[in-house]
Amino acid sequence: MNLSYLFTELACRWERSIAGILSVAVGVALFISLQAYAGGYRLAARAPLAEVGADITAQRQGDVPETFEGIVYPHSVAPLHRDEIEAIAALDGVEGVSEALFFWSFEDDSFVAGLGFDPEADFGPGRLKVGLVEGRFLEPGDRDVILADASYATQNELALGNSVAIAGRNFEIIGLIDTTRAGQVANANLYLPLADAQAMSAVAPSVLSVHDMRPDDANLLFIKAEQTQAEAVVAGVEKILGEDALVSSAESFGEQLGSLFALIDRFGILVGLAAFLFAAAILLRSIAAGIWERRREIGMMRAVGWRRSDIIRYILAETIAVSLAGGVVGLALAGAITLVMSRATVTVPIPWELSPTPHFFPGGATDFSVVVPLAAQITPALAWAAVGLALAAAALVGLWLPNRIAGIKPAEVLRSE
Amino acid sequence: MSDLLTAQSMHKSFGNVQAVRDASLQIAPGEIVALMGRSGSGKTTMMHLLAGLEKPTSGRILYQEQDITPLDEDALALWRRANIGLVFQAFHLIPTLSALENVAFPLYPDKISASERKERALARLEQVGLAQRADHQPSKLSGGEQQRVAIARALVNTPGLILADEPTGNLDSQTGDEILNLFHELRREAGVSFLIVTHDDKVAATADRILVMKDGEIQ
Numbered sequence: 001m002n003l004s005y006l007f008t009e010l011a012c013r014w015e016r017s018i019a020g021i022l023s024v025a026v027g028v029a030l031f032i033s034l035q036a037y038a039g040g041y042r043l044a045a046r047a048p049l050a051e052v053g054a055d056i057t058a059q060r061q062g063d064v065p066e067t068f069e070g071i072v073y074p075h076s077v078a079p080l081h082r083d084e085i086e087a088i089a090a091l092d093g094v095e096g097v098s099e100a101l102f103f104w105s106f107e108d109d110s111f112v113a114g115l116g117f118d119p120e121a122d123f124g125p126g127r128l129k130v131g132l133v134e135g136r137f138l139e140p141g142d143r144d145v146i147l148a149d150a151s152y153a154t155q156n157e158l159a160l161g162n163s164v165a166i167a168g169r170n171f172e173i174i175g176l177i178d179t180t181r182a183g184q185v186a187n188a189n190l191y192l193p194l195a196d197a198q199a200m201s202a203v204a205p206s207v208l209s210v211h212d213m214r215p216d217d218a219n220l221l222f223i224k225a226e227q228t229q230a231e232a233v234v235a236g237v238e239k240i241l242g243e244d245a246l247v248s249s250a251e252s253f254g255e256q257l258g259s260l261f262a263l264i265d266r267f268g269i270l271v272g273l274a275a276f277l278f279a280a281a282i283l284l285r286s287i288a289a290g291i292w293e294r295r296r297e298i299g300m301m302r303a304v305g306w307r308r309s310d311i312i313r314y315i316l317a318e319t320i321a322v323s324l325a326g327g328v329v330g331l332a333l334a335g336a337i338t339l340v341m342s343r344a345t346v347t348v349p350i351p352w353e354l355s356p357t358p359h360f361f362p363g364g365a366t367d368f369s370v371v372v373p374l375a376a377q378i379t380p381a382l383a384w385a386a387v388g389l390a391l392a393a394a395a396l397v398g399l400w401l402p403n404r405i406a407g408i409k410p411a412e413v414l415r416s417e
Numbered sequence: 418m419s420d421l422l423t424a425q426s427m428h429k430s431f432g433n434v435q436a437v438r439d440a441s442l443q444i445a446p447g448e449i450v451a452l453m454g455r456s457g458s459g460k461t462t463m464m465h466l467l468a469g470l471e472k473p474t475s476g477r478i479l480y481q482e483q484d485i486t487p488l489d490e491d492a493l494a495l496w497r498r499a500n501i502g503l504v505f506q507a508f509h510l511i512p513t514l515s516a517l518e519n520v521a522f523p524l525y526p527d528k529i530s531a532s533e534r535k536e537r538a539l540a541r542l543e544q545v546g547l548a549q550r551a552d553h554q555p556s557k558l559s560g561g562e563q564q565r566v567a568i569a570r571a572l573v574n575t576p577g578l579i580l581a582d583e584p585t586g587n588l589d590s591q592t593g594d595e596i597l598n599l600f601h602e603l604r605r606e607a608g609v610s611f612l613i614v615t616h617d618d619k620v621a622a623t624a625d626r627i628l629v630m631k632d633g634e635i636q
Binding site for chain 1: 461465468471490491497498499503509511512513514518522523525526531570
């Protein structure tokens, strides 16, 4: 293969070369940008749970008590029993389950949102450890001690060593937590050992009036699942918890992101491929026109002894050079588009069952959401896809080349003057 | 001495039109043969048949006693590359390539080094007296120079036979004479045979033998 001839031809027929390069570039850029956009949204949909290191949360819808006095389960979620928790932990694809008990406590004229959790778990509320700003974190075996949200503590003039009462029990504040560092999901005012929360709930009249609460129940599960099996785990959890199951996952957050994302997520690859095929068709047209213009030159190749395979290999090399250049330009174009996209933010609505504030409180009915950057990025896999698409465009042209070249009869094209 | 090329009872039809009818000819090594005839007499078709650019409807062609008629397109291309040089009235040079690159053009599919390719092409350009114009593109060369480049291209694989279709047709008479002299020089120095397709009596007169075609038949 004479590269000097190849590049001389491409340079001398620069208009056709640029048209071919741009057509592939636009197709590749559209395909890559759409995938990067969908990928960014998928990451955004994962963000609320990723902040606490989980992939899925599970709750169950329950009944509303007649009075809101003492300990009440938020948004009337119901307990999850031990056998159900164990069944969920045993599902295929589940890597771990972190239990929590989320509650509201109404005391005379005050209200507090509390969360009991296992401090040993390295995901779920256990992640709050990163937000510790003063004092110490909960440890296994702790009782009658509590962590306070730093802003809640400031508002209520609470400090380390102070005592706070929940349902008639006193707890000593041993640490202050900046919950904004640990995400929006599982936010509360006070955090306590799971066993203390379970013990208080098991005797709370408002809980017992509507729920079959057992001493080792929880009402909020954080589940870590294998990415490839997340959907199957969601289905398994829903089956175990029945029709009242409230399950949040990256997919359910994604569904909250609106129809545009849903369309791109579902049809992004199809639309991208359609754009790419359109680009390949334009490339084909450009190469076809180039071959028509050069039919005498191709006839001359045959006349001086080039085999048909020599000519096809040469034209294919030209096409690959144009396609690869288009792939590189398309990748750069997609990079620019992605850079602009990544400056946007995505507001991910959080299910109100995970909100710490009762809806009847001021601000409680407002939408609860997480705002995250649209982390659209061109991954190495997408970059390789650009190269692959460019080569695929050349391959499509290559499929058509033999017939086209065979159609050029040297005796005809060299005769006519 | 056996003939370099022999065509036996060649027929070529395009639909209902018989372009070549029962045409036979022989070309001896080092011989210059003129094939004359009016426009439409079938002489260019005959030349294309001899070059393997067209398949005959019937008849056969022997080159150095090898029957090339049954060869497929690729085999014919390789045979042409090794044995035949083609020269056209319109030169058919690649406009984007230099004179040297045009001469080297038939060698591009060969697995030889760029330096060897350049060396061989330059030697042929020297042979036709154009080494000093090696870097010029066809558009920067006169008609005579372009035809010399085309002849150098035809010679680059050291063929035994050059088939030239109206090689002086686009040239003034003085330049045409120079080209014909070059053919005789090449015959003398390298023993190359020529079949010159022409309708010009003056050109035909320089050949060793003249064949005349009329209505597809060699008279």
